[in-house]
Amino acid sequence: MAGKCIGITGTIGSGKSTVGECLRRRGLPVLDADACVHELYRDCDALRKELEEAFGPECLTADGVNRKFFADLIFKDDAAREKLEALVYPHLTDAVRDFFAERFGPAFLEAALLHRIPQVVKFLDQVWLVDAPAKVRLERLVSRGLSREDAKRRIDAQGDIAALWQAQKIPVARIENVGSLEKLEEHVNVTLESLVKAR
Numbered sequence: 001m002a003g004k005c006i007g008i009t010g011t012i013g014s015g016k017s018t019v020g021e022c023l024r025r026r027g028l029p030v031l032d033a034d035a036c037v038h039e040l041y042r043d044c045d046a047l048r049k050e051l052e053e054a055f056g057p058e059c060l061t062a063d064g065v066n067r068k069f070f071a072d073l074i075f076k077d078d079a080a081r082e083k084l085e086a087l088v089y090p091h092l093t094d095a096v097r098d099f100f101a102e103r104f105g106p107a108f109l110e111a112a113l114l115h116r117i118p119q120v121v122k123f124l125d126q127v128w129l130v131d132a133p134a135k136v137r138l139e140r141l142v143s144r145g146l147s148r149e150d151a152k153r154r155i156d157a158q159g160d161i162a163a164l165w166q167a168q169k170i171p172v173a174r175i176e177n178v179g180s181l182e183k184l185e186e187h188v189n190v191t192l193e194s195l196v197k198a199r
Contacts, residue, residue: 004106004195005123009114009165010130011158013137013151015177015184019130020110022188031099033092033111040091041065050087055080075157085116093119106195115164126171128191129162132178 008023008030010016020030040047041064051059059069074081100107100123108128114121121127132140134155141151165172173191177184 004125005100006106006108006195007114007121007124007127008108008110008130009112009127009161011137011161012112012154013140014130014132015140016110016112016130018177018181018184019128019175019188020108022185023108026192028106028108029099029103030108030110031096033096033109033114036095037088037092038064040088040095044091047087047091051084054083054087089117089119093117096120096123112158115161115168121168121170124170126173126195127165127168128173128175129165130175130177131162132176136178 008016008019017032020032023030041051048060051065055069055073059066070084074084096109099109109120109124111117111120114127137155138148138151141154142148146154162174173194175184175187175191177187
């Protein structure tokens with residue numbers, strides 16, 4: 001298990017963040033890619049300069065980026081999304097590399113769009129794909145306060161992540177999250193045990 005680098009991913013509402021919390025409760029290191037990106041938006045002067053040059057000063061705030069500006073932009077313009085990712089992902093890749101390098105033993109990266117960052121995928125020994133039926137994910141998002149229409153739009157926009165990972169040359173462990181938290185904890189335990197056996 002020493003030195004294992006594991007990615008945790010899944011579609012919106014699948015429960016990947018809950019899996020990350022399960023691991024943190026066990027004392028295992030988990031890097032949240034979304035949180036890391038927001039820190040980069042706030043603290044990385046090089047990235048902030050690149051964003052300002054690419055999108056204009058209105059894209060930045062004192063403590064990060066103008067989320068509404070980017071949400072409005074990237075949902076309707078794939079080229080703008082790709083442009084943003086091309087600026088952000090090299091900095092995120094460096095942060096992930098440092099995170100894994102500083103740890104001995106298993107370490108985990110939680111990232112919804114992991115398949116879009118091939119340089120990060122190269123660091124990984126395995127991917128945990130958290131999944132749940134679309135109906136279950138829809139109800140979870142609605143319970144969080146999203147409208148049913150917005151929740152469905154977000155689910156449809158992500159597509160079938162499971163199918164994307166089938167084409168990757170990396171071991172994938174599926175974690176079905178359709179029941180209680182206790183059931184999910186059990187599944188996480190079993191998947192962790194499989195890492196130990198693979199040493």
